[in-house]
Amino acid sequence: MSDPKTTFTGYARYRATGQLAFLLHRITGLGILLFLLIHIVDTSFVYFAPELYDHAIQIYRSLPFMIGEIFLVWAVFYHGFNGLRIIIFDLWKPEWWEKDIAVKSVYWVLVLSILAWLPAAFIMGKAVIENHFLGG
Amino acid sequence: MAEGKVRTVQPVATSEARWWLWLRITGVLMVLFVFPHVIIKDVIVGVHNIDTEYVAQVWENVLVRVFDFLLLFTTFTHGMVGLRQVLMDFVHSPSGRKTTTWILAVIWFVVTVMGTMAIIGGVSLQPGA
Numbered sequence: 055m056s057d058p059k060t061t062f063t064g065y066a067r068y069r070a071t072g073q074l075a076f077l078l079h080r081i082t083g084l085g086i087l088l089f090l091l092i093h094i095v096d097t098s099f100v101y102f103a104p105e106l107y108d109h110a111i112q113i114y115r116s117l118p119f120m121i122g123e124i125f126l127v128w129a130v131f132y133h134g135f136n137g138l139r140i141i142i143f144d145l146w147k148p149e150w151w152e153k154d155i156a157v158k159s160v161y162w163v164l165v166l167s168i169l170a171w172l173p174a175a176f177i178m179g180k181a182v183i184e185n186h187f188l189g190g
Numbered sequence: 191m192a193e194g195k196v197r198t199v200q201p202v203a204t205s206e207a208r209w210w211l212w213l214r215i216t217g218v219l220m221v222l223f224v225f226p227h228v229i230i231k232d233v234i235v236g237v238h239n240i241d242t243e244y245v246a247q248v249w250e251n252v253l254v255r256v257f258d259f260l261l262l263f264t265t266f267t268h269g270m271v272g273l274r275q276v277l278m279d280f281v282h283s284p285s286g287r288k289t290t291t292w293i294l295a296v297i298w299f300v301v302t303v304m305g306t307m308a309i310i311g312g313v314s315l316q317p318g319a
């Protein structure tokens with residue numbers, strides 16, 4: 055076991071665009087995984103304990119979870135787009151890791167993930183308002 | 191990193207190289223499953239329209255179950271290999287790495303089997319429904 059403090063201060067100290075992309079990719083990946091683990095278990099309740107499934111869904115319908123869901127969807131867009139960027143660079147175009155393109159593509163992925171997410175966030179935001187503020 | 195040319199190396203066929211490649215293979219495959227899943231369930235259908243009845247209805251189509259199995263398998267495998275990648279930044283001793291990998295493998299196996307059983311078994315009939 056290495057000293058986790060060294061790794062964490064390393065995250066915070068080393069500042070570069072690639073480092074930003076790396077951190078966001080890592081945080082979104084771990085966040086999605088935490089949700090996925092819970093989500094596979096609660097979905098499997100349809101078979102093992104259907105009444106617990108409806109109870110779990112009830113929790114997902116609460117205001118904090120619906121808002122969390124909107125951000126989770128952004129995390130999936132960001133992680134997916136950035137993952138594709140990494141795969142294309144690593145497996146087909148390693149020369150693109152050359153500084154200029156690598157830095158620009160970080161911002162492109164960030165912008166694209168937000169643009170793709172906005173319509174989804176709008177529709178999901180509407181559902182939040184309809185179900186929690188208009189007595190739906 | 192030096193400006194300009196990127197240095198490429200021929201990767202040695204170690205197990206770490208295989209984990210690395212697996213993250214990328216599942217990554218490409220998952221795009222086909224993750225984006226449709228999120229857009230359909232979270233955005234179009236919405237959590238207020240999902241319940242056991244809804245699941246029973248969509249799972250009447252075997253292709254949906256196949257899709258959901260591939261979604262489950264690729265995402266959870268990718269995620270657990272990804273978590274292993276993160277943990278390897280903290281755990282350096284060979285024995286620690288071995289233990290970590292085994293713990294993750296057990297969690298991976300149990301959760302994957304649970305999910306797969308549900309997809310095959312389908313929605314259990316509710317008493318009184």
Ligand code: HEM
Pocket residue numbers: 076079080082083084086087090130133134135136137138140141213214217218220221224225265266268269270271272273275276
């Ligand atoms: C939508 C398609 C996805 C693509 C294209 C993708 C792609 C990638 C790639 C290429 C990596 C390796 C990054 C590297 O080695 O630098 C990675 C890491 C990772 N992914 Fe994904 N991913 C996707 C979805 C997911 C999902 C749904 C989860 C959660 C279950 C997830 C969790 C992780 C984790 C935890 C890592 C490790 C992060 C790290 O080492 O810093 N990914 N992903």
